[in-house]
Amino acid sequence: MSLLVETIKVEIGALLNISFHNERMNRSLFEVFGLRKETDLEKIIKVPAFAGKGVYKCRIEYDDKTTKIEFLPYTISSVRSLKMIHDDNISYSHKYIERVNIQRLMDRRGDCDDILIIKNGMVTDSSYANVVFRDINGNWVTPSTYLLPGTRRASLLQRGLIKETIITYRDLKKHTEVKLINAMIGIDDTEGIPVGNII
DSSP states (O other): OOOEEEEEEEETTEEOSHHHHHHHHHHHHHHHHOOOOOOOHHHHOOOOGGGGSSEEEEEEEESSSEEEEEEEEOOOOOOOOEEEEEOTTOOOOSOBSOOHHHHHHHTTOTTSSEEEEEETTEEOOOSSSEEEEEETTSOEEEETTOSSOOHHHHHHHHTTSSEEEOOBGGGGGGEEEEEEEBTTBOTTSSOOEEGGGBO
16 A cells, blocks of 8 residues: 655744644544544654755655655746546545556646546546636635645635635636645645636
8 A cells, every 4th residue: 555645834944734734644544544643743743954944845654654754845836737637537535655546647638737637527636736716706716526635725715715616627617717726835826827728
């Protein structure tokens, strides 16, 4: 079985959104390994001095125990186009290191920067992020048919900054732009991708 991974944004030495990462890690440990733990990542992770400035990605690999913690410099990659890829069997409910099925879909993106995965006609995620769409009223919404329960997505929902809704691939034209969000990328960190750039 592939190891699981948790990715946490470290900004000026601080671990961000940590309660949502604790929740997801504890849920994964129970659902995958049957372990009931109350892991507190702040007690496990020691931020090194070099990560005290700028933005770093803290990457934790684990199974029934933590196997590796590393800190990597991070910059946001530019994504300006998405290719719709239909796959009715794709599943990615836990954040595994092994992503063979998602990479297989990515290999079909052609000249686009990333993909928008459609499952049973429903919009889900990109290859590495949840998605949020600006609707015609200017509100940000996210598909209720996501694949991975993202920590950034959960935080934005809890704070009322986005709302969950049903979005089919035919509904895309009812929106003006899309943004990719994950632990490292907030809703205000990138420019929106025009819906016309979804191929």
